[in-house]
Amino acid sequence: MTFYRLPFATVIGRNVILNPSFELPALTYGWEKGANAVDFLSTGRLDAPGKRALMWTGAGDSGVRTVKITPDPILGLSTTYYYKFRIRKQYNSNTATQAQVKWTFYGPTDAVVGTPTWTTVPGTLSEAWLDVAGTVPVPAAVAFVLDIRVLGANGTGGFVVDDVIAGPYDVPYFDGDTGPDLDGEASTFAYWALGKHTSASVLTAATPDDVRAAALDVALPFESNRETRTIVAQLLDSDRTRATFVPAGLRTGTFLAVCDDPADATGLQEWFTTAGLYAHADDDGAAHADMLFHPARGGLQLQQREDGATTLAVPFVEVRL
Amino acid sequence: MTTPTPQLIRHTYAADVDTPAGRYPLDVSNIVVTLSEDDTAYVSATVTCAWVSEEVWALMDPRAGHYLRWKVDQWADVNATQLVGTLPGERWEDAGEYARMVITERDRDHLTRTVTLTCESRESLLADKIRNATTTVDTGATTVAALVNWSLADVFGGEVGPTAWAAIMASTAIPSGDRRVMKQGDTHFDLIRAELDAIAVRIYDLFGQVWGASLRNSVSGRPPLRLATHDWADGAPADADPIVFALTERTSRRDWADGVLIKYDLTASGGSVSYQRSGAGANTKGRVITRTRPAPADNAADALVTRTKQRGHTFTVTARARVTDVHTRAPIEILTRQGTLAGVIRTVRWDFAAAEMTITAQTGTDV
Numbered sequence: 001m002t003f004y005r006l007p008f009a010t011v012i013g014r015n016v017i018l019n020p021s022f023e024l025p026a027l028t029y030g031w032e033k034g035a036n037a038v039d040f041l042s043t044g045r046l047d048a049p050g051k052r053a054l055m056w057t058g059a060g061d062s063g064v065r066t067v068k069i070t071p072d073p074i075l076g077l078s079t080t081y082y083y084k085f086r087i088r089k090q091y092n093s094n095t096a097t098q099a100q101v102k103w104t105f106y107g108p109t110d111a112v113v114g115t116p117t118w119t120t121v122p123g124t125l126s127e128a129w130l131d132v133a134g135t136v137p138v139p140a141a142v143a144f145v146l147d148i149r150v151l152g153a154n155g156t157g158g159f160v161v162d163d164v165i166a167g168p169y170d171v172p173y174f175d176g177d178t179g180p181d182l183d184g185e186a187s188t189f190a191y192w193a194l195g196k197h198t199s200a201s202v203l204t205a206a207t208p209d210d211v212r213a214a215a216l217d218v219a220l221p222f223e224s225n226r227e228t229r230t231i232v233a234q235l236l237d238s239d240r241t242r243a244t245f246v247p248a249g250l251r252t253g254t255f256l257a258v259c260d261d262p263a264d265a266t267g268l269q270e271w272f273t274t275a276g277l278y279a280h281a282d283d284d285g286a287a288h289a290d291m292l293f294h295p296a297r298g299g300l301q302l303q304q305r306e307d308g309a310t311t312l313a314v315p316f317v318e319v320r321l
Numbered sequence: 322m323t324t325p326t327p328q329l330i331r332h333t334y335a336a337d338v339d340t341p342a343g344r345y346p347l348d349v350s351n352i353v354v355t356l357s358e359d360d361t362a363y364v365s366a367t368v369t370c371a372w373v374s375e376e377v378w379a380l381m382d383p384r385a386g387h388y389l390r391w392k393v394d395q396w397a398d399v400n401a402t403q404l405v406g407t408l409p410g411e412r413w414e415d416a417g418e419y420a421r422m423v424i425t426e427r428d429r430d431h432l433t434r435t436v437t438l439t440c441e442s443r444e445s446l447l448a449d450k451i452r453n454a455t456t457t458v459d460t461g462a463t464t465v466a467a468l469v470n471w472s473l474a475d476v477f478g479g480e481v482g483p484t485a486w487a488a489i490m491a492s493t494a495i496p497s498g499d500r501r502v503m504k505q506g507d508t509h510f511d512l513i514r515a516e517l518d519a520i521a522v523r524i525y526d527l528f529g530q531v532w533g534a535s536l537r538n539s540v541s542g543r544p545p546l547r548l549a550t551h552d553w554a555d556g557a558p559a560d561a562d563p564i565v566f567a568l569t570e571r572t573s574r575r576d577w578a579d580g581v582l583i584k585y586d587l588t589a590s591g592g593s594v595s596y597q598r599s600g601a602g603a604n605t606k607g608r609v610i611t612r613t614r615p616a617p618a619d620n621a622a623d624a625l626v627t628r629t630k631q632r633g634h635t636f637t638v639t640a641r642a643r644v645t646d647v648h649t650r651a652p653i654e655i656l657t658r659q660g661t662l663a664g665v666i667r668t669v670r671w672d673f674a675a676a677e678m679t680i681t682a683q684t685g686t687d688v
Contacts (some may be wrong), residue, residue: 049450231676235550236549236551236566237550237657238563240563242566243329244331246676
C-alpha cells in the first residue's frame with residue numbers, strides 16, 4: 001500500500017486510459033482483447049516501469065493482433081486529445097525483425113475516424129523504447145483499437161507495449177529511463193505522475209520531489225461506500241413512483257493503515273494533514289482501492305493496539321479529475 | 322397542451338456571474354426558483370454554489386450591479402441526451418437561454434465553504450430608483466404604456482417593453498398634470514403602480530429576457546396544466562402528469578377584503594388628499610391603503626377588491642419538478658381519484674436539489 005501526495009494546484013488532469021500500465025493483471029478497465037496472442041508480461045521479465053506490460057507474440061508474419069480500449073470518460077467531441085504509448089521488442093528470445101502498430105479511432109456512431117496508418121517498429125529495439133505519439137482525430141470518442149503485427153518470415157517472439165496515455169494535453173512525456181519520474185530529479189515540465197503505472201493516473205506539473213510515497217508495513221482491507229443520490233418520489237395516491245436521476249457520488253470510506261512502529265503511524269498522521277491531492281496506488285493486490293482522494297472531514301484516528309501494531313484510519317473522499 | 326414528463330428525469334445546471342469583463346462560471350449545488358404573481362419581482366432565485374475566489378466574490382457584490390445567469394435543463398434519460406424542457410422555459414421567447422437576474426444578496430459560509438446568491442428579476446430596480454432632485458419631471462406620457470416605457474427607459478437605459486403591451490395598457494389616457502409627473506421622493510415603481518393597479522395590470526421581467534404585462538385578474542388562455550395524484554396505470558388520464566406527492570388546502574381571511582379604501586395623499590408635495598373606495602355596501606373586512614401619488618382615472622379600489630374577492634381558498638401542490646407548461650396565471654387541475662380540484666396558479670417554487678416543485682393555486686370565484 002503506497003500513498004502519494006501532490007500539491008493540488010499543480011494537477012492538470014488525468015489520463016483517460018485506465019490501467020494504462022497494465023499493473024492490474026487483467027485486461028480490465030476498458031481494455032478488451034481481440035486475439036489470443038495478447039498476454040501480459042509478469043514481474044522481472046521486462047525492464048519496464050512497473051511490473052507488467054502488454055505483450056503481443058507471434059511467429060513469422062503472424063497476422064494482426066488487436067486490443068480495444070474504451071476511454072473513460074468518453075472523449076469530448078470538440079476537444080483535441082493526444083495519445084502516447086511505448087513499444088519495444090520483448091526482452092530475450094525474440095528474433096522477429098520488426099513489427100508494425102496502428103491506432104484506429106472510432107467515433108460516436110462506431111465509424112472509423114481519420115485514416116489509420118501503420119507505424120513500423122524496428123527489430124533493433126531490444127534495448128530502448130520507441131515512443132509512439134499522435135493526435136486523436138476529432139471526433140473520435142468511444143473507442144481506440146490498437147493493432148500490432150509481427151513481421152519477419154523466420155522470426156518468433158513478441159513486442160511489448162506499456163504506459164499508454166491519452167488526454168487533452170500535449171506535453172512532454174518522461175519515463176523512468178529518460179527523464180524525471182516519481183523518484184527522479186526535479187523537472188519544470190508537466191508529466192504523467194504516479195498514475196503512470198496505476199489506474200489513478202494524473203497529469204501534474206509538480207516536480208517529482210513533491211510526490212512522496214509513504215510505504216506502510218502492513219495494509220488491511222479498506223471499506224468504501226458510494227452514495228446513490230437518485231430521488232424517488234412516491235405518488236400521493238398510488239403505489240407507483242417517479243424518479244429523478246442524480247449521478248451517484250464517488251467512493252467515500254476509510255483506509256486503515258497498520259504500522260509496526262508507532263512513529264511511522266504518527267508520521268503518517270502528520271503527513272495526511274497537509275493539503276493536497278492524494279493517491280493510493282498499489283501493485284501488491286490492493287489495486288481495487290487505487291484512486292485519487294482527499295482525506296475527508298473527520299478524524300485521522302491513530303490507535304495503538306495490544307498486539308504492538310499501530311493503526312491509522314484515513315477517511316477519504318474519492319476525487320475524479 | 323400538457324406534455325407529461327417521463328417517469329425518469331435528470332437535471333443539469335449552469336450558472337455564472339455576468340460582468341462586463343466576462344462571465345465567471347459557478348459550480349452549482351442547488352438552484353431554487355420562485356415565480357410569484359403578487360410580488361414585485363416576478364422571478365426570484367437562490368443559487369448555491371461551491372466556494373469562489375476572492376476576485377469572483379468581489380464581482381458578486383450586489384452593489385456592483387452585475388448579473389447572475391442560470392439555467393436548468395431537464396432530460397428524459399440518465400445520460401442527458403433527450404431534452405424535455407428548460408427553465409427559463411418554453412413560454413419565454415428565448416427558450417434554452419439563460420435567465421439573467423439582479424443579484425440582491427450574497428452570502429458565504431466560511432465553515433462549509435458554500436456561497437449563496439439571492440437574485441431577483443429586474444422589476445425590483447424600478448422600486449430602487451428614486452427621484453432625488455427637487456424639480457419635477459414631466460414624463461410626457463399620454464398613456465399608461467408610454468408611462469411604463471418611460472420608466473423602463475430611464476432605469477434601464479433606453480429599454481422599452483414590447484409593443485404588444487400597449488394593447489393591454491393604452492386604453493387609459495393620462496392627461497397632462499400630476500399623474501404623469503415624477504416628483505422628488507417618487508420611485509419609478511410609485512410612478513407606475515397606481516396607474517397599473519387601476520387597470521389591474523402588472524408588468525414582468527421574464528427571467529431578464531423580455532418584458533411582459535398581463536391583466537392580473539385574467540387567467541391564461543392555455544389549456545389547464547393537469548397534474549395527477551395517481552399513475553396512468555391507476556386510471557389517470559393520458560394528458561395528466563402523475564407527479565403529485567402532496568396536496569393541501571387552506572382558506573384564509575388574512576389577505577382577503579371585501580372593501581378597500583385608497584387614500585391618495587399629496588400633502589407632502591403641496592397637494593390635497595383624495596380617496597377612492599370600492600363599491601358601496603356594508604363591508605365585513607375592510608382595508609385602507611395610502612399612496613403618495615395622484616389618483617388614477619379608474620377606480621383602483623374596485624380593481625383591488627375584485628381581485629381579493631375572486632380568491633377563494635388556496636391549495637398547495639408538491640410535485641416532482643416539471644419545467645414545461647408551469648407558470649403563474651395558468652389554470653391548473655389536480656386530478657385525484659375522488660375528483661378534480663381546479664384553480665389558477667399564483668406561485669411556483671422549484672427546488673432542484675430536492676427535485677420538486679411547490680405550486681400554490683387559488684380557486685376561481687369562490688368568495
